[in-house]
Amino acid sequence: MSMAARILVLLLSPALAVVLGLAVRRARFSEYLNLAASVAVLLVALPLPFVAARPTTFLDGYLLVDPLGAWVVMCVAVVYLLSSIYAIGYMRHDASRKARLPLFYALLAGFALTMLVAPLVNSIGVYWIAIELTTLVSTFLVGFERNAESMEAAWKYIIVVSSGISLALLGTTLLYWGGTFVYGETYQLTWASLVHAAPQMPPVLLKMGFLLTLIGYGTKVGLAPMHTWLPDAHSEGPAPVSAMLSGALLNTAMVGIVRFLAATDAAGQGALPHAALVILGVCSLLVGALFIVRQRQIKRLMAYSSVEHMGVLALGFGFGGTLGVAGALYHMINHSLAKPLLFFGAGNAMHRYGSKRIDDMRGVWRMFPVSGTLWLCGAVAITGAPPFGLFLSEFAILRAGWGGPYLWAAIAMLVLLIVIFVAFLNHFRAMYLAEYPADPGEPPVRAVPMERDSWYAGWRVLPMALPLVPLLLLGVWWPASWTALFHTIANALGAHP
Amino acid sequence: MNAMLATHLDPLAASLFSLLTIASLLLAFVMLGSRWLKDYMLAFAAQSWLIGMLSALVGYYGGYRELYWVALLTVLFRGIVLPWLILRILRRLNTARELHEILSTSTSLVIGAAAVIFALVVAMRLTADLHIVSNVVVLALTVMFSMKLIGFLMLALRHEAISQILGILVLENGIFLGAQILVPGMPLMIELVLLFDLLVAVACFGVLVRYLLTHIGSTSSRDLRRLTG
Numbered sequence: 001m002s003m004a005a006r007i008l009v010l011l012l013s014p015a016l017a018v019v020l021g022l023a024v025r026r027a028r029f030s031e032y033l034n035l036a037a038s039v040a041v042l043l044v045a046l047p048l049p050f051v052a053a054r055p056t057t058f059l060d061g062y063l064l065v066d067p068l069g070a071w072v073v074m075c076v077a078v079v080y081l082l083s084s085i086y087a088i089g090y091m092r093h094d095a096s097r098k099a100r101l102p103l104f105y106a107l108l109a110g111f112a113l114t115m116l117v118a119p120l121v122n123s124i125g126v127y128w129i130a131i132e133l134t135t136l137v138s139t140f141l142v143g144f145e146r147n148a149e150s151m152e153a154a155w156k157y158i159i160v161v162s163s164g165i166s167l168a169l170l171g172t173t174l175l176y177w178g179g180t181f182v183y184g185e186t187y188q189l190t191w192a193s194l195v196h197a198a199p200q201m202p203p204v205l206l207k208m209g210f211l212l213t214l215i216g217y218g219t220k221v222g223l224a225p226m227h228t229w230l231p232d233a234h235s236e237g238p239a240p241v242s243a244m245l246s247g248a249l250l251n252t253a254m255v256g257i258v259r260f261l262a263a264t265d266a267a268g269q270g271a272l273p274h275a276a277l278v279i280l281g282v283c284s285l286l287v288g289a290l291f292i293v294r295q296r297q298i299k300r301l302m303a304y305s306s307v308e309h310m311g312v313l314a315l316g317f318g319f320g321g322t323l324g325v326a327g328a329l330y331h332m333i334n335h336s337l338a339k340p341l342l343f344f345g346a347g348n349a350m351h352r353y354g355s356k357r358i359d360d361m362r363g364v365w366r367m368f369p370v371s372g373t374l375w376l377c378g379a380v381a382i383t384g385a386p387p388f389g390l391f392l393s394e395f396a397i398l399r400a401g402w403g404g405p406y407l408w409a410a411i412a413m414l415v416l417l418i419v420i421f422v423a424f425l426n427h428f429r430a431m432y433l434a435e436y437p438a439d440p441g442e443p444p445v446r447a448v449p450m451e452r453d454s455w456y457a458g459w460r461v462l463p464m465a466l467p468l469v470p471l472l473l474l475g476v477w478w479p480a481s482w483t484a485l486f487h488t489i490a491n492a493l494g495a496h497p
Numbered sequence: 498m499n500a501m502l503a504t505h506l507d508p509l510a511a512s513l514f515s516l517l518t519i520a521s522l523l524l525a526f527v528m529l530g531s532r533w534l535k536d537y538m539l540a541f542a543a544q545s546w547l548i549g550m551l552s553a554l555v556g557y558y559g560g561y562r563e564l565y566w567v568a569l570l571t572v573l574f575r576g577i578v579l580p581w582l583i584l585r586i587l588r589r590l591n592t593a594r595e596l597h598e599i600l601s602t603s604t605s606l607v608i609g610a611a612a613v614i615f616a617l618v619v620a621m622r623l624t625a626d627l628h629i630v631s632n633v634v635v636l637a638l639t640v641m642f643s644m645k646l647i648g649f650l651m652l653a654l655r656h657e658a659i660s661q662i663l664g665i666l667v668l669e670n671g672i673f674l675g676a677q678i679l680v681p682g683m684p685l686m687i688e689l690v691l692l693f694d695l696l697v698a699v700a701c702f703g704v705l706v707r708y709l710l711t712h713i714g715s716t717s718s719r720d721l722r723r724l725t726g
Contacts, residue, residue, distance in 0.1 A: 125683070136698060143708065151712045152721040155705055159661050162698065163652055166668040170645060173676045176683055180501070186682030204626045232724045291726065300726065 003056055003065060006044050010073070010116060013040040014080075017109035027101035031088045034105040038077075038084040041116065045070075045077035049485055055192075055492075057122055064122035064191065067489045071329055072119035072255045075336040079247035080112045082340040082463045087240035089459025090347055104144060104238075111137045111244060118252040122190045124172055128165070131220060131253055135161050138245060142237040153236035160229040161220055168216025168256075171209045175263075178205035191259050195494075198267035206264060210273045213260050214280070220253035223280040223314055224287035227307045231291070234303035235356070239347025242299060243340035246306040251332055254310070258317050262493040270320070277318035278409045284311025285416040293423040297356045298346045301427060302339070305382055308420055309335045315413055316397040319406055325495050326486035327396030334389035334474060337467040338382045344464050345375030349431075361431045370457070372432070374464040379428045381471050383421040389474030502559040503678050504631045510558045514633050514678060517551045518640045521674055522613070525647045525667060529609045530602050534659050538583050541663055541670075545575035548674050555681045564681060571673070579666070579699055586703050587659060590716055597717070599654050609647050616642035633678060641675025644668070658709060658716035662702045669695065 017037035021030040048070040055066035087108065091101060114137055118130035135158060143154030176189050178201035187193065198206055219226040234242045257277070264273040288308030295301040309331070316328025348371055353361050364372045381388035394417065401410030506514065524544040528537050549572035556564030600608070620638035624631070648668035652661055676683055709716050 132698070139705070143705070146708060146712060148712050149723050151705070151708050152723055155658070155709060155718070155721060156724075158702070158705065159652070159665070162665050163649065163668060166648075166665065166672065167645075169669070170641070170672050170675075173672055173680060173683070176680050180680060180682070184682075185502070185680075189683075202627050204623060208623075231726075236724070294726075296726065 003052070004058060006048065006051075007058060007063065007065065007120075010041055010044045010048075011113065013037040014109040014113040014116065018106045018113065021102050021106045021109065025102045027098050030102040030105035031091075034109050035084045035088065037109055038081040038112070041112070042077040042081045045074045045116075049074055050481065053488060061188070061190065062122055062126060063117075063120050065120055066492065067485055068255060068258070068492065069119040071332070071485075071489065072251050073116055075251050075333050076112065076115045076119070076248040078333070078467075079244055079336050079340055080115075082247075082344075082467060083240040083243045084108070085459060085466075086243070086340070086344050086347070086463040087238075089456060090239055090344075090351075093351055100144075104141075107137060107141050107144075108240070108244070111141060111241075112248075115244075115248050115252050119255045122192075124175070124189045124191065124194065127256055128169055128172055131168075131217065131256065132162070132165060134249060134252065135165070135220070138233075138241070138249065141241040142233045142245075144238055144241070145236070150236040153232035157229045157233040160226075164219025164226055165216045167219075168213045171212030171214075171216060174205050174212065175201075175209035175260075178202055178209060191263075194260075194263045195266045198263040198269075201267065203267070203269050206267055206269055207272055210260050210264050211276060214257055214273070214276055217253045217256045218280060221250050221257065221314075222284075222307050222310050224284040224307060224311070227284065227287065230307060231300045231303040234306060234343075235297060235299035239299075239343050239350075242302070242347075243343040246302070246343065247336040247339040250306065250310050251313075251336065254313055254317075254332075257314075258493065261317060265320075265494045274318050274320055275406075277314050278406050281311045281314030281318055282409050282412050282416075284308065284314065285413060285420075289416045289419045289423070292420055292427075295427065296358055298349060298358050298361065299343070299356060301358065301424070302342050302346055305342070305420075305424065306339065308416075309339075309382075312394060312397060312413070312417075315401065315409060316393075319397065319401040319404060319410075320495050321400050321404075322487060322490040322495055323396055324400035325490040325493060326483065327393050327400055329486055329489060330396060330474070330478070330482070331390065331393035334393050334471065335382075337471050337474075338378055338388070338390060341374065341378035341464050341467050342382055344460070345371065345378060348375075348460055358427055358431060362434055364431045365433075371461045371464055374461065374468060376428060376432060377468055378464070379425060381468075381475075383424050384417055385421065387475040388471050390471075391475060392478060501629070501631075501634070501679075502555070502681055503633045503637065504629060506558065506631075506633060510554070511633050513554055514551065515636055517547050517554070518636050518674060518678070521547050521551075521670070522640045522643060525644050525671075526606065526609060528663065528667065529647055529651060530606050532598070532602065534587055534657065535584075537660065537663055538580055538587065541666060542576055542580040544667075544670055545579070546572055548670060548677070549576055551674065552677050555677050559681050561681050564677075574695065575666075575670070579695070582699055582703060583659060583662065586706055590659070590706070590710065597656055605650065605654055609643075609650060612646035612650065613639065613643040616640075616646060637675050637678035641671050641679075644671025644674065656717040658702075658706050658718070661718065662699065662706075666695070666699075 014037050017034050021033055049067050052065045052067055052070040057064050114134040121127040121130050139154050139158045142157055143150050179197045182197040182200045222230040234245055261273055264270045284307050288304045291304040313328050316324045349361050350356055381390055384390045384394045398410055521544050524540045527540040531537050549568045552564050552568035552571055617639045619642055620635050624635050648664050652664035706716055
């Protein structure tokens with residue numbers, strides 16, 4: 001299969017799912033159409049990072065397929081498939097929504113499309129537009145339930161992210177201005193031309209441009225203290241949407257920051273940018289830890305865990321070097337595998353208990369013998385305990401920072417990760433092992449399909465079981481071909497070994 | 498060093514550019530000082546017209562013919578269609594003015610003035626670092642940064658949904674204005690798509706405002722306090 005054909009399938013399948021789904025407007029049809037699109041996307045995206053060893057451009061140079069972009073596309077595709085499977089079971093739960101399901105799946109496929117395009121965009125201005133489009137589409141998914149809470153979350157999401165990302169536009173303008181000192185008035189500002197021009201650019205414009213884009217795209221990544229939209233949006237959207245936001249969307253904005261960072265590295269001006277990224281990373285871990293300890297709502301718990309993991313990614317890229325970059329990329333896929341599992345478990349529990357509060361969820365094991373076990377494994381995985389993949393990736397990032405100029409950040413990361421491990425699993429301990437308080441009230445359990453039901457098991461438990469296999473595998477075996485790929489990406493980003 | 502358009506202007510062009518940028522900044526202050534949402538919206542429309550005129554002038558003096566298109570589309574989208582969309586939303590809501598302000602109008606104007614001084618200092622340091630001696634460049638940078646700051650100020654001080662939409666539009670107007678003067682050669686396609694993107698954004702905002710009204714019963718962000726922690 002040629003590269004052009006791969007890209008065509010990758011982008012056309014979700015696009016077709018949007019168009020056909022809206023044209024036919026049948027709930028069942030839309031469900032399976034979207035599922036088929038996500039399977040096609042994953043089949044194309046899985047080998048993509050490994051066949052895209054040499055960067056190639058398409059469509060007059062507007063699309064760039066390089067290993068880094070392809071890696072992020074692969075993460076998006078994994079989450080898209082898992083969410084599409086889970087959505088079928090989750091969204092049918094409420095029969096009153098049936099008329100709006102075609103719209104939901106069209107939005108879901110459209111959201112996936114924007115996230116598949118963004119990492120592959122070659123022009124920096126168009127990248128900004130792609131990221132803005134992801135916001136516009138996903139706002140309607142966040143507000144899909146149309147109750148007061150989800151409307152509030154959607155409004156905060158679009159306002160905070162749009163105003164934040166306008167700083168990235170200012171940064172991009174300044175970087176373009178910097179480029180005119182090298183190329184003259186009119187040129188195409190692509191990632192490659194930025195890296196090429198960076199060494200001759202006035203350093204003040206380069207640094208200022210980077211800091212503004214860092215804050216702008218950092219808002220979208222959910223780095224603290226620009227994370228304020230994230231817990232609301234992640235907790236109020238339907239569970240499959242939360243999984244897409246957390247596991248896929250945040251990475252697509254991170255890739256922009258990483259590419260800007262590479263430009264400052266190429267110019268030898270990397271010290272300040274790396275320090276800024278490390279500081280934001282530690283801030284995110286700190287905020288994540290503080291809010292995880294005292295969290296009362298199950299999906300907000302998962303949302304703050306996303307803030308934490310984006311902090312870990314920022315630290316990985318901030319520490320830099322081959323090991324830091326490799327650890328961060330490995331962490332990206334591990335997080336994309338583990339986070340949907342957690343949100344799906346939370347979605348199941350919320351439907352079962354009819355509440356969002358952790359305090360109302362007791363005796364999970366009795367209620368969900370199978371999916372409860374899977375959920376618990378996911379929780380152990382996301383806190384970075386062995387034998388799951390996140391342990392290896394967090395360890396690699398820690399080693400990248402250890403002994404370098406950011407030893408303090410590595411120590412802070414270690415301490416905060418331990419705090420989060422204890423606090424996060426303590427919530428799970430309460431849900432699995434603690435009994436209801438002594439007063440003999442009826443537990444607020446609603447009649448929902450039981451786990452034994454094969455239909456339920458297929459759509460709502462299977463997407464929780466699927467990611468655990470690779471997570472476990474990646475925890476005990478770091479594939480050699482991936483190491484080679486990470487080296488290629490780190491070299492392309494100009495990271496020193 | 499490059500031959501930037503803004504550093505080689507004839508005196509008439511330089512004064513026209515300066516006039517338009519300063520007038521845009523003044524309109525930002527009009528927005529900051531007004532409590533009536535309609536005035537606010539009219540000031541935004543006027544500002545967009547000025548920016549459209551600026552695009553056309555830059556196109557004329559710099560020989561960038563595609564900037565005429567940008568000028569036309571700026572006036573059409575940001576000067577006519579967007580204000581019309583916002584006016585439609587305004588008619589549907591029954592809020593004509595900002596009811597609760599965190600700071601009094603005079604205080605926010607003073608803070609706005611401080612923001613302009615800060616922007617001026619940054620712009621002067623920046624141009625000194627770049628060895629650019631041109632008042633137009635300093636002015637463009639100052640207005641670009643200060644409209645950014647004023648936009649954020651409006652977002653922080655106002656509660657009405659419409660004010661927040663306009664705040665975001667002012668943030669982007671500042672960048673448009675600065676970009677015309679500093680980097681007039683920025684590829685045409687990007688500018689066109691940016692304009693289009695903004696239109697989509699406001700359409701989305703409109704839908705959201707309607708939902709806010711039906712599900713929360715108000716369009717003031719003061720009433721958005723269910724989600725915390």
